[in-house]
Amino acid sequence: MSSSTSDWVPPSPEELQAMLPQYEISEIIGRGGMGAVYQGRQAKLNRPVAIKLLPETFAKGEDELNFAKRFEQEAQAMAHLDHPAILSVYDYGETDKGQLYFVMEFADGMDVHQYLHHHGGKLTQESALTITAHVLDALDYAHRHGIAHRDIKPANILLTQEGR
Incomplete structure (x- = not known):
C-alpha cells in the first residue's frame, strides 16, 4: 500500500x-x-x-x-x-x-457541496446567512469546549431536513 x-x-x-x-x-x-x-x-x-x-x-x-x-x-x-x-x-x-x-x-441529508452541485451552484442569500449562522454558532460552542474543527468546507457542512 x-x-x-x-x-x-x-x-x-x-x-x-x-x-x-x-x-x-x-x-x-x-x-x-x-x-x-x-x-x-x-x-x-x-x-x-x-x-x-x-x-x-x-x-x-x-x-x-x-x-x-x-x-x-x-x-x-x-x-x-x-x-x-x-x-x-x-x-x-x-x-x-x-x-x-x-x-x-x-443524520440523513446532504452536504453544502452536494446541495450547490444539485442547485446550479447557488444558495439564496437567506439560506447562506442561515447556514453561516448555524455553522458559526456550532464552531463557537466547539471552540469554547476546546475543539477546533480545522477542516471547514462545504463538503463538511451537513444540511438536514431538521435544519441541523
Whole structure:
C-alpha cells in the first residue's frame, strides 16, 4: 500500500462489518482525504450510526503513538459536546488492521457541496446567512469546549431536513 491517502481504497461494507461486528454496515456514504464514512446500525441499541474510518497510514510513522493518543483525546472531547448542530460521537476505536474509527450519530441529508452541485451552484442569500449562522454558532460552542474543527468546507457542512 502506498503511503498516500489518495491511493487508499477503503474496505467494502462487508469487510468493515467483519472488523466491527457490533455494527451492521450498509454502505459507504462518503469518502475524502480524511477517510471514508459508512452508514450503519448499532445492533445492540438498534440506532442508525455513521462510522468514519481513517486510512491506516494516518496512524503509522514516527508520530504513530501521538496521533492515536490525539485521536482518542479528540473523540472523548467530541463525545461531551451537546449542540444541535454538532453530531454526537458514540464510540471510537482501532480495527485489528490498525485503522482508527469513530462512530457518530447518523443524520440523513446532504452536504453544502452536494446541495450547490444539485442547485446550479447557488444558495439564496437567506439560506447562506442561515447556514453561516448555524455553522458559526456550532464552531463557537466547539471552540469554547476546546475543539477546533480545522477542516471547514462545504463538503463538511451537513444540511438536514431538521435544519441541523
